[in-house]
Amino acid sequence: MDHFPTNWGNPRAENVDSYNTYPVASHIGTVPHSVQQIAGYGHTNGHPTSHTQSPVVTGTSVLGLKFKGGVIMAADNLASYGSLARFRDVERLHQVADFTVLGASGDMSDYQYVKNLIDSQMIKEYNADDGHTLATPNIYEYLWRVMYNRRSKMNPLWNTFVLGGVHKGERFLGAIDLKGTPYQAASIATGFGSHLAQPILRKELETLGGEDQISEEQAVKIMKKCMMVLFYRDARSMNKFQLAKITEEGVTISEPMSVETEWGFAENIRGYGA
Amino acid sequence: MFRNQYDNDISTWSPQGRLHQIEYALEAVKQGSASVGLRSNTHVVLLALKRSSGELASHQQKLFRIDNHMGIAIAGLVSDARVLSNFMRTECMKSKMMYDRPMPGSRLVSLIGDKAQVNTQNYGRRPYGVGLLVASYDDETGPHLYECLPNANCLEYYAVSIGAKSQSAKTYLEKFAKDYGETDVDALIMHGLHALRETLQQDKELNLKNCSIGVVGKGQDWDVIEGDRLKAYLEQLETGAATTETGAAATTAGDLPQGEAMDTE
Numbered sequence: 001m002d003h004f005p006t007n008w009g010n011p012r013a014e015n016v017d018s019y020n021t022y023p024v025a026s027h028i029g030t031v032p033h034s035v036q037q038i039a040g041y042g043h044t045n046g047h048p049t050s051h052t053q054s055p056v057v058t059g060t061s062v063l064g065l066k067f068k069g070g071v072i073m074a075a076d077n078l079a080s081y082g083s084l085a086r087f088r089d090v091e092r093l094h095q096v097a098d099f100t101v102l103g104a105s106g107d108m109s110d111y112q113y114v115k116n117l118i119d120s121q122m123i124k125e126y127n128a129d130d131g132h133t134l135a136t137p138n139i140y141e142y143l144w145r146v147m148y149n150r151r152s153k154m155n156p157l158w159n160t161f162v163l164g165g166v167h168k169g170e171r172f173l174g175a176i177d178l179k180g181t182p183y184q185a186a187s188i189a190t191g192f193g194s195h196l197a198q199p200i201l202r203k204e205l206e207t208l209g210g211e212d213q214i215s216e217e218q219a220v221k222i223m224k225k226c227m228m229v230l231f232y233r234d235a236r237s238m239n240k241f242q243l244a245k246i247t248e249e250g251v252t253i254s255e256p257m258s259v260e261t262e263w264g265f266a267e268n269i270r271g272y273g274a
Numbered sequence: 275m276f277r278n279q280y281d282n283d284i285s286t287w288s289p290q291g292r293l294h295q296i297e298y299a300l301e302a303v304k305q306g307s308a309s310v311g312l313r314s315n316t317h318v319v320l321l322a323l324k325r326s327s328g329e330l331a332s333h334q335q336k337l338f339r340i341d342n343h344m345g346i347a348i349a350g351l352v353s354d355a356r357v358l359s360n361f362m363r364t365e366c367m368k369s370k371m372m373y374d375r376p377m378p379g380s381r382l383v384s385l386i387g388d389k390a391q392v393n394t395q396n397y398g399r400r401p402y403g404v405g406l407l408v409a410s411y412d413d414e415t416g417p418h419l420y421e422c423l424p425n426a427n428c429l430e431y432y433a434v435s436i437g438a439k440s441q442s443a444k445t446y447l448e449k450f451a452k453d454y455g456e457t458d459v460d461a462l463i464m465h466g467l468h469a470l471r472e473t474l475q476q477d478k479e480l481n482l483k484n485c486s487i488g489v490v491g492k493g494q495d496w497d498v499i500e501g502d503r504l505k506a507y508l509e510q511l512e513t514g515a516a517t518t519e520t521g522a523a524a525t526t527a528g529d530l531p532q533g534e535a536m537d538t539e
Binding site: 128130140 | 380
């Protein structure tokens with residue numbers, strides 16, 4: 001018996017796909033002509049099966065910085081639809097474990113999917129109830145595997161993730177991009193932030209004498225400064241963001257906040273407003 | 275012709291409420307040469323008696339490395355044990371690959387339990403014919419010793435033995451059960467050798483060829499002791515110069531409460 005509905009012969013009435021098989025890809029070349037006529041149909045008609053070519057609803061930069069005794073992360077609350085500021089109350093920092101926070105830039109639906117995957121893993125771990133939990137480096141490895149696996153299927157999850165946490169007295173800060181490239185550093189910034197915020201973060205690290213010399217207050221100040229610069233220059237950003245702090249005490253994700261900005265100069269710039 | 279009406283397949287109960295095929299599988303474990311395991315607060319030691327089929331034959335391997343933090347000792351059908359150890363190694367690699375974390379011993383043991391249980395409930399299958407002693411050291415929860423049997427029972431122990439004449443080893447192990455917690459590795463091994471010696475047939479003795487020792491513990495990857503190091507332990511056993519702990523315990527052994535014989539119900 002041939003189990004592929006597309007090979008069963010003439011549809012009942014309409015000369016289009018009345019078996020509701022669209023857009024199932026055909027496995028054998030003998031697809032009814034009427035079905036082949038549907039644009040983008042499966043492997044036929046010169047159309048390949050297509051995977052995500054670009055993100056749709058996107059979040060912009062995520063920042064991360066190590067400081068004395070912990071890690072701080074920042075991301076704004078905007079999810080853009082192209083250049084439209086479509087969703088203005090999206091939380092892009094997510095606590096995944098007692099000492100781990102996941103931050104996401106890129107496609108927001110892919111982020112929701114990954115969030116779901118990781119939460120499922122954490123529930124599985126909790127249910128085992130055997131004294132073992134997934135710590136930040138374990139979650140990072142898992143995230144890496146997921147991302148690399150999807151890129152290997154030529155169907156990447158269109159995100160750059162930042163994972164911050166504390167484990168056994170060690171701070172952890174790492175990023176993974178859509179190609180499954182893992183990267184760990186004392187400061188991390190994704191997206192536009194890698195151009196605009198990362199130089200500031202690195203400069204602060206250098207002038208203050210490294211991640212062990214930055215106090216929590218200084219770290220907050222640095223983050224706010226970076227978010228301000230991003231708001232000024234990144235057209236996909238918003239002046240409403242959250243900070244996540246991970247220390248030995250645990251995780252705190254702040255309420256949305258904003259920074260003071262000054263737009264007086266705009267008057268003098270042609271095309272900027274006035 | 276039929277001695278027993280209810281032992282032809284795995285999934286038929288006897289009126290007494292027993293599954294005879296599963297009990298036969300447990301007998302297969304008892305046919306294998308003995309394996310002994312015992313645990314301190316920091317280490318786990320596995321010991322096994324190796325058999326050979328004749329003067330010209332090699333001895334059958336009894337200890338298997340699963341991962342750096344885990345090893346097993348077996349009794350019963352070796353071919354079944356190889357299937358299980360292969361499974362265990364694969365699971366450990368998966369854990370490292372997916373989570374960058376050594377497989378927690380307790381989880382692996384439950385997985386084996388699940389595998390073994392399926393074989394006791396489906397018509398047309400047979401239970402594994404092997405018993406395992408699993409020694410593992412987890413950073414989070416310390417050293418663990420488990421016993422896994424064909425009836426899918428997986429239990430954790432301070433000290434156990436499986437295989438032929440394992441009851442004699444258990445009797446020894448129970449006698450000194452109070453000592454193992456704070457004991458160092460050498461003394462633990464000596465206790466193990468004494469227990470293993472109890473399982474020997476008459477006129478046989480432990481030697482370099484028929485004895486295996488495996489250790490895993492805090493700061494100690496799975497390590498099989500053989501050659502000169504094994505020789506040192508065997509000599510110590512022969513001269514009767516047991517470690518101080520063993521000696522001290524031996525004198526007071528009579529005062530210790532005798533534990534219940536551990537059966538596999």
